[in-house]
Amino acid sequence: xxIDRALFEKLAAYPHVVVSWIGDDGFxxxxxxxxxxxxxxxxxxxxxxxxxxxxxxxxxxxxSHIRPQPGTGYDQRRYICLWGRLADLGDAFTLKPRxxxxxxxxxxxxxxxxxxxxxxxxxxxxxxxVERGVxxxxxxxxxxxxLVATRxxxxxxxxVPILLGTAVAAYDGYFSWWLAILTLVGGMAVHIGLxxxxxxxxxxxxxxxxxxxxxxxxxxxxxxxxxxxxxxxMSLISIVAYTVxxxxxxxxxxxxxxxxxxxxxxxxxxxxxxxxxPPFRLVHRGLGEVTTxxxxxxxxVLGAYVVQAEKLSGEAFVASIPVAIxxxxxxxxxxxPDRSSDATVGKRTLPVRFGKALITQGFLVAALSAFAVxxxxxxTGLLPTPTLLxxxxxxxxxxxxxxxxxxxxxxxxxxxxxGKNVQLHLVTGLLLFAGYLIAVIADKVxxxxxxxxx
Amino acid sequence: MSWMPEEVKELLRTALVGEFTxxxxxxxxxxxxxxxxxxxxxxxxxxxxxxxxxLDHIKRDPRVSxxxxxxxxxxxxxxxxxxxxxxRVIEDDxxxxxxxVLPLWRAKEPAIDFFLSKRFALPLFFERSIIEVTPxxxxxxxxxxxxxxxxxxxxxxxA
Numbered sequence: 001x002x003i004d005r006a007l008f009e010k011l012a013a014y015p016h017v018v019v020s021w022i023g024d025d026g027f028x029x030x031x032x033x034x035x036x037x038x039x040x041x042x043x044x045x046x047x048x049x050x051x052x053x054x055x056x057x058x059x060x061x062x063x064s065h066i067r068p069q070p071g072t073g074y075d076q077r078r079y080i081c082l083w084g085r086l087a088d089l090g091d092a093f094t095l096k097p098r099x100x101x102x103x104x105x106x107x108x109x110x111x112x113x114x115x116x117x118x119x120x121x122x123x124x125x126x127x128x129x130v131e132r133g134v135x136x137x138x139x140x141x142x143x144x145x146x147l148v149a150t151r152x153x154x155x156x157x158x159x160v161p162i163l164l165g166t167a168v169a170a171y172d173g174y175f176s177w178w179l180a181i182l183t184l185v186g187g188m189a190v191h192i193g194l195x196x197x198x199x200x201x202x203x204x205x206x207x208x209x210x211x212x213x214x215x216x217x218x219x220x221x222x223x224x225x226x227x228x229x230x231x232x233x234m235s236l237i238s239i240v241a242y243t244v245x246x247x248x249x250x251x252x253x254x255x256x257x258x259x260x261x262x263x264x265x266x267x268x269x270x271x272x273x274x275x276x277x278p279p280f281r282l283v284h285r286g287l288g289e290v291t292t293x294x295x296x297x298x299x300x301v302l303g304a305y306v307v308q309a310e311k312l313s314g315e316a317f318v319a320s321i322p323v324a325i326x327x328x329x330x331x332x333x334x335x336x337p338d339r340s341s342d343a344t345v346g347k348r349t350l351p352v353r354f355g356k357a358l359i360t361q362g363f364l365v366a367a368l369s370a371f372a373v374x375x376x377x378x379x380t381g382l383l384p385t386p387t388l389l390x391x392x393x394x395x396x397x398x399x400x401x402x403x404x405x406x407x408x409x410x411x412x413x414x415x416x417x418x419g420k421n422v423q424l425h426l427v428t429g430l431l432l433f434a435g436y437l438i439a440v441i442a443d444k445v446x447x448x449x450x451x452x453x454x
Numbered sequence: 455m456s457w458m459p460e461e462v463k464e465l466l467r468t469a470l471v472g473e474f475t476x477x478x479x480x481x482x483x484x485x486x487x488x489x490x491x492x493x494x495x496x497x498x499x500x501x502x503x504x505x506x507x508x509l510d511h512i513k514r515d516p517r518v519s520x521x522x523x524x525x526x527x528x529x530x531x532x533x534x535x536x537x538x539x540x541x542r543v544i545e546d547d548x549x550x551x552x553x554x555v556l557p558l559w560r561a562k563e564p565a566i567d568f569f570l571s572k573r574f575a576l577p578l579f580f581e582r583s584i585i586e587v588t589p590x591x592x593x594x595x596x597x598x599x600x601x602x603x604x605x606x607x608x609x610x611x612x613a
């Protein structure tokens with residue numbers, strides 16, 4: 001903490017100081033005192049107290065603040081500690097601090113404050129391990145560890161395009177439950193493999209280490225940095241996930257004798273592995289959004305379609321475009337709080353390359369394009385009319401836009417917006433799926449359903 | 455703890471924050487604002503391993519003190535006090551041992567249950583140690599005016 005005018009202006013807002021020193025009996029001694037912060041002279045004037053304040057030794061002068069909140073406890077935590085020697089002026093004492101330390105949760109959010117302290121925690125646990133002769137490590141239940149390490153809740157990014165591709169195939173008259181379930185399991189396995197591999201390579205490159213303001217949507221799972229899972233265990237999870245995915249993929253290719261599916265599978269695994277892995281490290285080259293859009297858009301939607309129909313489809317491709325754009329926008333927004341740590345390790349993401357105005361406007365243009373594709377697709381007959389249902393999600397896009405504009409520089413305030421953005425993809429994708437479902441049902445119950453349902 | 459003045463016990467039961475001072479590596483005072491918990495005999499505080507420097511200091515020198523002086527955090531109580539004592543760190547299992555003081559903690563900061571429900575997001579923060587302080591001497595200012603000499607109560611003298 002800098003000892004400057006700003007620090008003394010902050011000090012002036014506190015009602016009193018607590019002066020601490022080590023007494024002659026070896027115990028710390030403390031007393032509250034009235035004070036005045038002099039921002040010009042960078043010193044604190046402390047009024048005499050009923051206990052003699054020492055001038056022959058180091059003292060600590062602390063100010064602290066909380067606001068009691070009935071029913072919860074308190075908030076607005078902040079404090080400043082100063083160290084130095086008191087000078088006796090006769091009617092008062094002065095302290096010209098030589099060192100200062102503090103925390104203000106308004107400036108450094110609690111989660112960031114804790115994250116910055118990870119190295120101290122790991123060092124302490126390591127010392128305890130040496131003292132005890134057994135490893136002392138942080139614990140989390142196996143369920144939570146797996147959920148956090150694999151970032152399981154983000155599998156909606158896979159579920160949506162696979163449901164959509166399968167629905168488009170069903171609309172075209174091709175559907176098998178068994179193949180749909182296998183496709184979903186295979187897709188989810190690729191996604192788990194990708195999430196875990198992403199953490200491994202970000203740990204190796206130092207990107208996650210450099211990120212001190214991770215949120216539940218950005219900065220990786222943190223399980224390696226927090227000592228919950230080793231790099232080796234993460235590698236094992238990733239290898240198992242990819243093995244399951246590739247196994248299912250090969251089975252489907254053989255069962256459906258589809259060259260198209262083989263090509264789609266190879267492209268999918270390539271994009272997934274080399275998203276963060278060398279030598280390509282696509283995300284480091286600013287290709288993260290394109291890679292994600294391709295992988296979780298056309299690759300998954302067309303893959304799911306081909307599994308069912310054993311052929312490619314222009315309609316499935318068109319249907320994949322909105323989900324591709326919206327999934328890319330999840331990454332795009334999640335990269336905003338990570339931009340300084342990404343820049344540190346040479347990850348040239350779009351928010352690293354461009355400023356706030358362009359990134360904010362870029363979001364709006366891209367989100368509106370996704371909805372334009374749906375509207376034009378439905379109105380020109382490329383997509384069934386009920387897919388217009390997906391336009392109901394449009395207001396979410398504007399909420400995300402407002403959130404990015406208002407909280408661009410505050411990672412933790414941006415969290416709610418990042419959550420909304422995930423919702424935008426999920427709700428739009430599910431409404432598109434619902435649109436197809438309505439069209440499929442309408443086709444089943446009537447030989448010539450009304451135009452609005454087909 | 456019959457030698458401890460009633461108004462100081464009340465302060466310990468009520469205060470949401472106190473300035474806890476330990477002796478640093480070079481013999482200097484190191485102060486941390488912490489939530490003090492009182493069970494009628496001893497003062498308890500907890501420290502995450504993420505903020506564990508104070509634990510190292512206590513293990514090196516167990517002499518500590520706690521000042522309670524903020525009337526807002528003491529919900530209007532006039533009294534101000536400094537409690538000196540000897541501390542020990544209890545951390546048999548940093549994952550669970552600290553939960554022994556959870557009922558006292560919850561009484562002062564009910565929001566702890568919310569944070570505990572997010573434990574998966576803050577795994578290192580919830581690896582914690584208990585700091586148990588046995589008071590040996592108390593300085594207190596019944597009307598809160600610290601320009602006056604404090605009253606003093608001492609465990610040894612009381613014994």
